[in-house]
Amino acid sequence: MKLLRWLGASVWTLGLLLGAHQADAQDRLTRSNRFESPQRFAAELRFAFYSPKIDSDPVLGGQKPYANVFGDSARIAVGLEFDWQALRVPYLGTLGLGACVGYTTMSAQAKLVVPRGSQIYSSENTSLDIFPMFGVAVLRADVFPRALGIPFVPYAKVGMGFALWRSYTATGTSMVDGVVAKGMSWGPHMAGGLMLHLNAFDEYTARNLDNMLGINHTYLFIEYYSSDLSGFGKKDMLRVGSNGWAFGLVWEF
Amino acid sequence: MRAPYPAIPLLLTLAWPTPVFAQTINLQPGGLAPTRTLPSGASVSPRDQNKTPLGINYSDCISDLRLTFSATLTGFTSGQQLQAWAGTLDCRVNENRQSQTAKCWPVLAQSIGLQANISVDIRAQDIVSRILDSGPAPTYTPAPSTVCSRQTTAGATNVGVYFVWLDGALNALSGATSAVYNVPVSTRGPDAPGAPSAGVEDTALLISWPTVSDPNMLGFRVYCDPPPGQEGVDASVVTTDAQTGSTDATMTLVCPDTGVTLADSSVEDGASDASVDSGCYWIGMNAVDSSVVGSGCPSRVLLSGVDQASIDPKYICGSADRTQAEMRLGGLKNNVMYTIAIAAYDVLDNAGPISAPTCEMPGAVVSFWKVYRDAGGLAGGCALEGVGLPADVPIGLLVLAGATFGLVRRRRAR
Known part of the structure; x- marks a missing residue:
């Protein structure tokens, strides 16, 4: 809670220092901006390579239960992010708050407790569902397309990540010695990336999209993220956070 | 030469057909399905809707099910007959009852007694009896239960139960209205599937x-x-x-x-x-x-x-x-x-x-959670409900709803 307050205060302070004004007060750096509808929000459809860092937990003493069961390959996490672009920083870009909810799952055939001759694996899957989420401050430096005509927007996100998770088999949520296999993990989240401004490739369609749906800008993005959901080193937290690349689409509206 | 005018009325009288009323049979009620009863008189509950409740299956056949048809008759005169036939071709056509390639057979021992309201019991075994045969139908004899096992390949056959008006020579009366009730018949189940x-x-x-x-x-x-x-x-x-x-x-x-x-x-x-x-x-x-x-x-x-x-x-x-x-x-x-x-x-x-x-034999399996806990992992035990979020909350929908709300609000502002 304190951290969220701190983040909020930081955003506002930064805005004031830079002489920020509301995002819907459009800048007039380029000619096309004059015809744009007001812009206050952004939405992201994201696909991230997700490889939980469960095995990095020191309490496991170097054992790799995750890799042993699910292997080393990353899964794809699908996510939706929604940003409120609260501030427009002149000659830089937008600054706001964002929240994202995602989902990823991993399954593998469960081994039999007692193998049947050469048959080691059962027909049953053991699975881990993760709902990764984060709340972040987002800075998108859209000065490049607006002022310079360069169709790239670098951006950065800093905040807190959360994840709800559950491990289960066909018989339901797993339980060992009375400990149920579901819970929540949290920790710092940060990301940096680059967006490609698609309006530049088809201004006519972009303008129609704005007229019809109020979507000002559409971007492709790629980012590198780090979500360390260890509770800042807590021992009883399943480290379902991940580092990796993400890509997708962004709409500003 | 005198014109034969006086003969004209006589000729017209001879040539003009005698006015007749066409024979009709109307299945009741409203042409709907017959009732289904056992020889004991007990009624048979229809099968589920997806199991062709009005058809005849092996169980119907072997239990000697009766189909009871109710009908009203009009326009009949003496010398005419109403007979019940079953067949896989149109039994109103004489050839389909009488030729070497006939596909119809009688399902009652004798003609139906002609009266305004009739009720006729027809045995499922009689309907099934000659599905596989062709040729002129023999005189009616009650089919034995062995006919229920004659079908050698799986699959249903549509059989028509015909109430046909016939003249004294057993030819169909032209202009008469017969009744037809179509019933799917199959007395053999599907072949055994492959081993599971x-x-x-x-x-x-x-x-x-x-x-x-x-x-x-x-x-x-x-x-x-x-x-x-x-x-x-x-x-x-x-x-x-x-x-x-x-x-x-x-x-x-x-x-x-x-x-x-x-x-x-x-x-x-x-x-x-x-x-x-x-x-x-x-x-x-x-x-x-x-x-x-x-x-x-x-x-x-x-x-x-x-x-x-x-x-x-x-x-x-x-x-x-x-x-x-x-x-x-x-x-x-x-x-x-x-x-x-x-x-x-x-x-x-x-x-x-x-x-x-x-x-x-079913057997215990090693879940990821078991592997994790056995490796010394300490996480877990926290129910999602415990943090105020039921596991089945469609979080994505909440986000989408928020985005939609923002978009609508944004467009209204324009």
Whole structure:
């Protein structure tokens, strides 16, 4: 809670220092901006390579239960992010708050407790569902397309990540010695990336999209993220956070 | 020469047809289905809607089902006949009743007595009797129950029950209105499906079987021995007699009621059938040997090719529609040997023979959570509800709703 307050205060302070004004007060750096509808929000459809860092937990003493069961390959996490672009920083870009909810799952055939001759694996899957989420401050430096005509927007996100998770088999949520296999993990989240401004490739369609749906800008993005959901080193937290690349689409509206 | 004017009225009188009223028969009520009764007079409950409730299946046939038709007759005169025929071609056409390629046969011993309101019982066995035959129909004799087993291939045939107006020479009366009631008939269930396979799960088995493309098939029934929940109380598992000479040294016979636990060799050495049959079951690591009733599975009930009708319904442990090729049987006991077989049934609820059985034991599995906790992991135990978020909350929908709200608000502001 304190951290969220701190983040909020930081955003506002930064805005004031830079002489920020509301995002819907459009800048007039380029000619096309004059015809744009007001812009206050952004939405992201994201696909991230997700490889939980469960095995990095020191309490496991170097054992790799995750890799042993699910292997080393990353899964794809699908996510939706929604940003409120609260501030427009002149000659830089937008600054706001964002929240994202995602989902990823991993399954593998469960081994039999007692193998049947050469048959080691059962027909049953053991699975881990993760709902990764984060709340972040987002800075998108859209000065490049607006002022310079360069169709790239670098951006950065800093905040807190959360994840709800559950491990289960066909018989339901797993339980060992009375400990149920579901819970929540949290920790710092940060990301940096680059967006490609698609309006530049088809201004006519972009303008129609704005007229019809109020979507000002559409971007492709790629980012590198780090979500360390260890509770800042807590021992009883399943480290379902991940580092990796993400890509997708962004709409500003 | 005088014109023959006086003869004209006479000629007209001779040539003009005598006015007649066309004969009609109207099935009641409103041409709907006949009632279905047994010879005892007991009415038969219709099958489920998806199982062709008005058709005739093997069970209808073998139970000597009667179809009772009610009808009203008009316009008939003496010298005319109303007869009931069944056929796979139009029985109103004389050729289809009389020629060498005829496909119609009588289903009543004599003509229907002509009166304004009639009620006619027609036996399902008579309707089924000559589906496979052609040629001039013999005089009516009641069909025996053996006709219910004549069909050799699966699939339904549409048979029409015709109420036909005939003249004295048994030719159809022109201009008469006959009644037709079409009834699907099939007295043979689908062939036995291929043998299922069983995957081991914790207190469950994952049963899969070859897909079947028969369009007349409606679904599958899965049979288990012992039935789930009746492990140890079922007497059908193969006991000492069939085990004699087996090589399944790791099998153990458990009798919970008597507290007896016998290794396989002990059983072979002479445990009495009586004690074995009264509430015991096998556990162990391997299926029994192939000498056991030819299937390698310890069941005396689920034998390859056995007719479903001869199996106690208590052995049905699941069902699947025709598009399925897999189902999970839960609620089983680990390390108990289950014999599994499947059988198909068709759109008229005819049951086919059961497949070759397979047998398998559910067994405990190692979940990721077990591996994690055994490795020293300390996480867990926190229910999602405990943090104020039920596990089934569609979080994505909440986000989408927020975005939609923002967009709508944004567009209203323009």
